[in-house]
Amino acid sequence: MLRGRHSRVVRVGSRAVKVFIPDFNLNFWKEVYFLRELQPYGFVPRLYSYNAQKLEIVMEFIEGDYIKDFEFKSSEEWRVLERCFNACRLLDKLRIQKEEMHRPNRHIIVRNGVPYFVDFERAHYSKRPSNVTQFAIYAGKRLGICFEEIKEILRRYKAMYDEKSFKELLTRLAKKVK
Template sequence: MAENKSLGKILGKGKRGVVRRGKFKGNVCAVKVPNAESTAINRLETESFWLKELNKYNIGPEFYNFYEGSISMEYLDGVHLKDYLKTSSEIKTKSVLKKIMKQCRVMDKLKVNKFEMHRITTNVIVVKNNPVLIDFERCKRVLEPKNVTQFSQFLFKKGKYGNQEKLIKLLKEYKSDFSEKSYKELLLYFF
């Protein structure tokens, strides 16, 4: 396996990992290494597994390699969702948020829970108006995933969607059957 070579510039730091700009097979990439202050075990192994799985559905940065405890992945030349939302037009914002919702739906259908949807503004990087979900170290397969419902709650808190009772009803319907019909009703509510 090729080596993940870190160039040292820190791109981001979380509780369990530090992302640095690096090189993989001569190309610029992002290299995620364990945060020395974290006591979490095998988180990057978990993240590399889920990146490989979810890349099949165009979710997450492209996975390159897992080597000696670090992950090489696509370098995302974009901005965090929180910064994007401050400057983008309403039309572009709705388009990006709808794309995130669609990725949440795919993960729900796969019975995969990301467990980071409550911090969505820092767990999405927008590259040329396309959102890329990041940070999959807590992902796991579950019977009742909550990606769509958690993202819906985020949208409701951040937006001007009015009827909370209607949203609660729609979310209950979605959680009860995860059907395409109930998902489409949520899309209509928000978009």
């Protein structure tokens, strides 16, 4: 069993049952809402059911490694990192702020090279989401890149959310891996 501030997660076979503490009704509904919204994109656990009376969500259990356990020194690990960035970019395009991307150590689980984002209970819509920029700061630290080296690229990306700045950021980070 995993225990967090707002809930606990119990594994039942191939499923995870997340049960929220009664005071966190809003967190429950946010998690349900965003898991439903993001189902078509393939980077969140499959949602099977939820029970509002019990504040319980039944979803796919993702068996894998936490993102914190990766060193990002191989091209295979770079592909995982790139997939994480693509998911962050999609969240930005959808104007969803996940709120955990500056410290995603336990919020991204990698199974067979595919990252899955978990814990959407703090997510919300935002006119100016910062998933890519937050994750870039995290990845930059992990890769040994000084923030000053990517600051201007992130500033341009945040101003326009454009594909050019996003690709430039990935290219800059990839140099540290390859």
